[in-house]
Amino acid sequence: MDLPRPHERPTAFDRMLTPVHRWIWSDTDRRVQKLLRFGETETDGGRDILRAAEVTSDPLLRRLYLEHAIDEFRHGVLFRHRAAELLRASQTGSNTGFQGDWLAPGGHGLDDLQVDGESDQNMLAFLHLSEKAAASRFSVYRDVMQHDLPTRAIFEEILHDETFHMNYTLTQLARVEPRLHKRHLWRARLSRLWKSYLRLATGIAAVLGSILLTIQYFVLLPPFAWLAKRAARREHFGWTKVAPGRNDSLDRQY
Amino acid sequence: MNILGISAHYHDSAAALIADGVPVCAVQEERLSRHKGDAGFPLLAIETCLQQAGIEREALDAVVFYERPMLKFDRVLTCTLRAFPESWRTFPKAMKNLLGEKAWMRGIISSHLGVPARKVLFTEHHQSHAATAFLTAPTRRAAIMTADAVGEWATFSVGEGERGSNGTTKIRRFREIRFPHSLGMLYSTFTAYLGFKVNEDEYKVMGLAGYGQPTLVEQVRKLIRRTPDGAFALDLDYFEFHTTAERSYSLRFVELFGPPRNPYEPIDLDTAEGQRFADCAASVQRVLEDTLVDLAQTLHQETGLTDLCLGGGVALNGVANVRLLAESGFERIFVPPAPGDAGCAIGAALYCDRIHFGNPDRDLPDHPFWGPSVDGSELARIAQEDGHHIEKLSENVLIDQIAGDLAAGRIVGWMEGALEFGPRALGHRSILTAPHTTKMRDRLNREIKYREPFRPFAPVVPVEAAERYFDIPPGGTRLARFMSGVFPVRPEWKPQLQAITHVDGTARVQVLEPGMAPRLHALLEAYGRRTGIPVLLNTSFNLAGEPIVNRAVEGYSTFLRSKIDILVAGGTRVTKRTSAMDKTEAGRMKEEVA
Ligand SMILES: [Fe+2]
Ligand SMILES: [Fe+2]
Ligand SMILES: [Fe+2]
Numbered sequence: 001m002d003l004p005r006p007h008e009r010p011t012a013f014d015r016m017l018t019p020v021h022r023w024i025w026s027d028t029d030r031r032v033q034k035l036l037r038f039g040e041t042e043t044d045g046g047r048d049i050l051r052a053a054e055v056t057s058d059p060l061l062r063r064l065y066l067e068h069a070i071d072e073f074r075h076g077v078l079f080r081h082r083a084a085e086l087l088r089a090s091q092t093g094s095n096t097g098f099q100g101d102w103l104a105p106g107g108h109g110l111d112d113l114q115v116d117g118e119s120d121q122n123m124l125a126f127l128h129l130s131e132k133a134a135a136s137r138f139s140v141y142r143d144v145m146q147h148d149l150p151t152r153a154i155f156e157e158i159l160h161d162e163t164f165h166m167n168y169t170l171t172q173l174a175r176v177e178p179r180l181h182k183r184h185l186w187r188a189r190l191s192r193l194w195k196s197y198l199r200l201a202t203g204i205a206a207v208l209g210s211i212l213l214t215i216q217y218f219v220l221l222p223p224f225a226w227l228a229k230r231a232a233r234r235e236h237f238g239w240t241k242v243a244p245g246r247n248d249s250l251d252r253q254y
Numbered sequence: 255m256n257i258l259g260i261s262a263h264y265h266d267s268a269a270a271l272i273a274d275g276v277p278v279c280a281v282q283e284e285r286l287s288r289h290k291g292d293a294g295f296p297l298l299a300i301e302t303c304l305q306q307a308g309i310e311r312e313a314l315d316a317v318v319f320y321e322r323p324m325l326k327f328d329r330v331l332t333c334t335l336r337a338f339p340e341s342w343r344t345f346p347k348a349m350k351n352l353l354g355e356k357a358w359m360r361g362i363i364s365s366h367l368g369v370p371a372r373k374v375l376f377t378e379h380h381q382s383h384a385a386t387a388f389l390t391a392p393t394r395r396a397a398i399m400t401a402d403a404v405g406e407w408a409t410f411s412v413g414e415g416e417r418g419s420n421g422t423t424k425i426r427r428f429r430e431i432r433f434p435h436s437l438g439m440l441y442s443t444f445t446a447y448l449g450f451k452v453n454e455d456e457y458k459v460m461g462l463a464g465y466g467q468p469t470l471v472e473q474v475r476k477l478i479r480r481t482p483d484g485a486f487a488l489d490l491d492y493f494e495f496h497t498t499a500e501r502s503y504s505l506r507f508v509e510l511f512g513p514p515r516n517p518y519e520p521i522d523l524d525t526a527e528g529q530r531f532a533d534c535a536a537s538v539q540r541v542l543e544d545t546l547v548d549l550a551q552t553l554h555q556e557t558g559l560t561d562l563c564l565g566g567g568v569a570l571n572g573v574a575n576v577r578l579l580a581e582s583g584f585e586r587i588f589v590p591p592a593p594g595d596a597g598c599a600i601g602a603a604l605y606c607d608r609i610h611f612g613n614p615d616r617d618l619p620d621h622p623f624w625g626p627s628v629d630g631s632e633l634a635r636i637a638q639e640d641g642h643h644i645e646k647l648s649e650n651v652l653i654d655q656i657a658g659d660l661a662a663g664r665i666v667g668w669m670e671g672a673l674e675f676g677p678r679a680l681g682h683r684s685i686l687t688a689p690h691t692t693k694m695r696d697r698l699n700r701e702i703k704y705r706e707p708f709r710p711f712a713p714v715v716p717v718e719a720a721e722r723y724f725d726i727p728p729g730g731t732r733l734a735r736f737m738s739g740v741f742p743v744r745p746e747w748k749p750q751l752q753a754i755t756h757v758d759g760t761a762r763v764q765v766l767e768p769g770m771a772p773r774l775h776a777l778l779e780a781y782g783r784r785t786g787i788p789v790l791l792n793t794s795f796n797l798a799g800e801p802i803v804n805r806a807v808e809g810y811s812t813f814l815r816s817k818i819d820i821l822v823a824g825g826t827r828v829t830k831r832t833s834a835m836d837k838t839e840a841g842r843m844k845e846e847v848a
Contacts, residue, residue, distance in 0.1 A: 206350070
């Protein structure tokens, strides 16, 4: 069993969560769902990076982004294939239960960064941080995957690429912004923090909203539901005439 | 008068601009944002339209949204109430979804575009479909039939359109069938059951149908019955799409047809299970066709007209369109290049121009090329920076050279002129290859498109030669103009056209008139001179899961990521450095930079 190389060492936070990750990955159904999800995240990340390759005016970055995007697309395929293999072996079909997504997030994700119109500097700083975070988590996932060697091998393979991604983005950031690259990294770090806060806040708001709407559903809606059902029973099947004047006005929204 | 049409929030968003009665630009948001099926508010598409027309937002006389949002809200709320209490999970999602943005379109549009609210107008969803179908078709008077999954309430409508001799235009819709009774939903339910993506993969069901027998027609007929007045109604016990967003078919459906397909398992047509899925597809396809034919026959008798305009997503079903042509009694059938919801952007704007403002009728150019243009010099610049081999060639030399490339079995990425509006690549953003062998088809599937092997590739043929290779009935050429029909390949040519002949002996052929895409036409002729057969395989220029390429740089990045051999944009021809060199270069780069 090889020790993690220095550049893919998990962060203290990820290390602390190792038992949680072990639990999440122990169950085959959960593993399948997570791998499928990861497959999507990698592919989405690949698309964003491909877009970066298409919009940058720096030829070297264009080539690197393209290589990078191809890697991410391949990671997506690796994850999906492994999930399909596990599915075939388990025969239970996919089952969406508790996935612990926020506890064991996937690889990339540029934090809703708008790739179009983003400067090379910002793009590189963001990429570097997200690749670093991915490398950290993937090394933990690899380590808790002792019971599933093929999946472990995939994480191992992917980690190798993530290390390249993490390193080239930093080197290139230093090239395009020799003096201020540290400042860019800090700005990107703060922005990532802010965006995680926003995500958390909107997540909580969404949950609260759903709870309120669900309460309203059961408290306020029953009489209307009764009326709607009664009306539905009386509704006739088949053709409905379109009254000649119905669409005379284009002003109405209804 | 400048009128902007917008279609958004359902599947793929789009914008279209009509200036003085003629389209100036129409483009789907996904082609610009590069997110497939982008359903967001189409800001990029709107920006592109304004740019292409060279006008500012203030110069817009009206902005038309393609449906009535409050009516849609009414439908969603009503259906939720009817499904009480099973709809408790759907309710919060639906309300947040609709109340978040979609229900307030007048305000949203007015604030996004900075136009006064009074300039924001609304057409009904099926009215937009009808307008797209009729107003873009070269006909004076025609019956109109629209069919999709659902708009506000309507899922199907019939009517009539007329261009008067004094320049006036009329579109009348006689009657409609309302949600949840929907042919589109019936088909989509099978799409989901067969493990494909709803609203996206319906054409896979059609492709799969070719491998099956309609042995389950009786079962499908249990799901959809005809009503005494000649319409149809679904038996809702078999469906769940009207009560929940999570699943579209019910347990009873599964009892009737057996367990659904696992989307992650490939379909193996050599197994009984695989064959069952193909039979399901063939059966729902048959019932869809029968129903459409019957409804169209009635409409034909009622109107006594010779022309039929088809709109709505169901009109993308090329097999059904051909049966309509053969059996409905109509002599000509017009399907626009974008009959789905994206196309409604153009329909809504045209409706507003001709009928709301009463502007005189205009003949419209009969082509699908309404998007941004590709720039060959942009391609030359980036490919040169990356050290690929580029040539800038004169027209004749280029055509001749590409014909040679194709004849030598090379795969060509072909970009020229303005981007197509609608889901099909009709010769401006295409991957072209020789159509002769199954080897080529398998290579395309394996190395570029990564598609299911049961999905056929389409051919393109010059109009002058179409009849020789394909059995096209009277009126069929019109359907084949925008790839809206599936026709038999003539048996004697099948051995030479293996890559584009579907298992059932048909092909979704594009018949090309020289005026529509002159360069592609010239290329087909040059290819014919070399090989004796002026037919090419034409598939959309994109990789699996990605939107069709728009600008040169997107074609270029697709070219580099796939095994496309040659890339053409305008007069620029690019070949890759050899792949062996590429590999070492990539490896070296990785090591150096890391
Ligand atoms: Fe990755
Ligand atoms: Fe990565
Ligand atoms: Fe529609």
